[in-house]
Amino acid sequence: MHDAREVVVLRYGHRPGRDDRMTTHVGLTARALGADRVIFPDNAGQSAETVRDITDRFGGPFAVELREDQKAIVRDFEGIVVHLTMYGERVQDVEEEVREAVGLDGSDGTDGEASTPRDLLVVVGGEKVPWALYERADFNVGVTNQPHSEVAGLAVFLDRLFEGAELDREWENADRRVLPEATGKTVVDAGEEVAGDDDAGTGDDPAPADRD
Amino acid sequence: MHDAREVVVLRYGHRPGRDDRMTTHVGLTARALGADRVIFPDNAGQSAETVRDITDRFGGPFAVELREDQKAIVRDFEGIVVHLTMYGERVQDVEEEVREAVGLDGSDGTDGEASTPRDLLVVVGGEKVPWALYERADFNVGVTNQPHSEVAGLAVFLDRLFEGAELDREWENADRRVLPEATGKTVVDAGEEVAGDDDAGTGDDPAPADRD
Structure with a gap:
C-alpha cells in the first residue's frame, strides 16, 4: 500500500483441509486491509488460488506466494518483524512504537518528521x-x-498500523467494484461510470463465505 | 461491556462441520472485543461449547445463546441493528452515526453530551x-x-465502535490470565499476585487454533 515500504503477512503453519478456510481468510484480510503481499506455506495451494482469484476480480496490486521455508523467511527478513500472539505486549501500548520503527509515524513524511520507511513482516x-x-x-x-x-x-492490527488509511485505498486492474450503499447489493464493472447503474450485476455474490 | 447498553453479536446462518471454526471465531472475537453476548444458530452447539469453555477459563461476563429463530431475532430486536456486509456503507463514513444511535458518543455521559444508551445487535x-x-x-x-x-x-467494527476502550476491559471470574510481555508465554492464576511469577503455567497453550 505504501511505495517506500512493503508490508508482508506470513501465515505460519497450515494444516491442509482443517486450516484451508482460516488461511484463506488470513490472505483476504491481508489484501483488504492494506498489506502488499501474503506468504502461505507451500501446502496451502488451495487458499492461494482463492486469494489470487479475488485479486484478479477485485483488483490489486497484491501478491500471493507459496514458500516452504517459513523459518528462514522470518530469520532472514530484512526489516521489522511483528509476531501476533495472545502472549505479547498490548497492541495499544506498542502500536506507536511499531509505526515509528517502520516509518509510518508522521504524515507520510511531508513534514519531514517521519522515520525512515522499513519493510514490515x-x-x-x-x-x-x-x-x-x-x-x-x-x-x-x-x-x-x-x-x-x-x-x-490481524485485522485490528492492520487497521491500527495504518490508522484507517487502508480503508481509502484505490484498487487497480479490477474487473468489478462494489458500490457502498445504505440498502443494496450493487456490483459494477470497475471502469463503469457510477451514475444510473443501479441494475448492474446485482446477481453476483462474491462473499468469501462462498469461496472455498 | 457497558452497563446501560447491551451489545449482541448474531451469527446469521451456520453449516455444521464446514462453518464450525468460523462460527467459533466469531464468538471468541465478540467476547474478546467487547460484546456482551453472542447468539448462534441452534445447530452450532459445538461452537457454543468452545466459547463457553473459554469464558469459564478466561473470564466474563459473556453469554452464549443458541436460538433457532434468527429471522425473528432481527425483526423484533428492540434497539439498533447493524448488518456487516461488503455491500454496505463504508465503516469510516457511518461509525460516528452508529455510536450516536446507541449512545456511545461523548465521554460515557459524564459531560452530559452522550445520547441515550440503546442496545445494539x-x-x-x-x-x-x-x-x-x-x-x-x-x-x-x-x-x-x-x-x-x-x-x-466484526473485529474492526467492534474496535472502532468502542474506540479501543474494549482493549482495557477487566475480566471477572477468570481461572487464568495471560501476562502481556515482550518475549514470553506466561499464564498465571487469575487471583495470583504478579510479582515473581515468571515460571507459572507456561506449558499451557490456549490458542483458539487448538480449540476445535
Whole structure:
C-alpha cells in the first residue's frame, strides 16, 4: 500500500483441509486491509488460488506466494518483524512504537518528521509456532491477551498500523467494484461510470463465505 | 461491556462441520472485543461449547445463546441493528452515526453530551442472508467493500465502535490470565499476585487454533 515500504503477512503453519478456510481468510484480510503481499506455506495451494482469484476480480496490486521455508523467511527478513500472539505486549501500548520503527509515524513524511520507511513482516500463527519466532520478533503483539482469532487479530492490527488509511485505498486492474450503499447489493464493472447503474450485476455474490 | 447498553453479536446462518471454526471465531472475537453476548444458530452447539469453555477459563461476563429463530431475532430486536456486509456503507463514513444511535458518543455521559444508551445487535452473515435483513438493518456497514472475512469485519467494527476502550476491559471470574510481555508465554492464576511469577503455567497453550 505504501511505495517506500512493503508490508508482508506470513501465515505460519497450515494444516491442509482443517486450516484451508482460516488461511484463506488470513490472505483476504491481508489484501483488504492494506498489506502488499501474503506468504502461505507451500501446502496451502488451495487458499492461494482463492486469494489470487479475488485479486484478479477485485483488483490489486497484491501478491500471493507459496514458500516452504517459513523459518528462514522470518530469520532472514530484512526489516521489522511483528509476531501476533495472545502472549505479547498490548497492541495499544506498542502500536506507536511499531509505526515509528517502520516509518509510518508522521504524515507520510511531508513534514519531514517521519522515520525512515522499513519493510514490515507480520507473522500470524496457525498451529504451534517455534520459540525462535518469539525471540526473533522485534515485537510480540497481543490484540488483547485473550484467545480469539488470528484473523481478528490481524485485522485490528492492520487497521491500527495504518490508522484507517487502508480503508481509502484505490484498487487497480479490477474487473468489478462494489458500490457502498445504505440498502443494496450493487456490483459494477470497475471502469463503469457510477451514475444510473443501479441494475448492474446485482446477481453476483462474491462473499468469501462462498469461496472455498 | 457497558452497563446501560447491551451489545449482541448474531451469527446469521451456520453449516455444521464446514462453518464450525468460523462460527467459533466469531464468538471468541465478540467476547474478546467487547460484546456482551453472542447468539448462534441452534445447530452450532459445538461452537457454543468452545466459547463457553473459554469464558469459564478466561473470564466474563459473556453469554452464549443458541436460538433457532434468527429471522425473528432481527425483526423484533428492540434497539439498533447493524448488518456487516461488503455491500454496505463504508465503516469510516457511518461509525460516528452508529455510536450516536446507541449512545456511545461523548465521554460515557459524564459531560452530559452522550445520547441515550440503546442496545445494539451486530449481525454477521455466514451463508447467504435474506434480503429482509438488509431492509431491517438500521445500518448496512462494509468494513471495506472487498470480499474478505466476517471475523475480520466484526473485529474492526467492534474496535472502532468502542474506540479501543474494549482493549482495557477487566475480566471477572477468570481461572487464568495471560501476562502481556515482550518475549514470553506466561499464564498465571487469575487471583495470583504478579510479582515473581515468571515460571507459572507456561506449558499451557490456549490458542483458539487448538480449540476445535
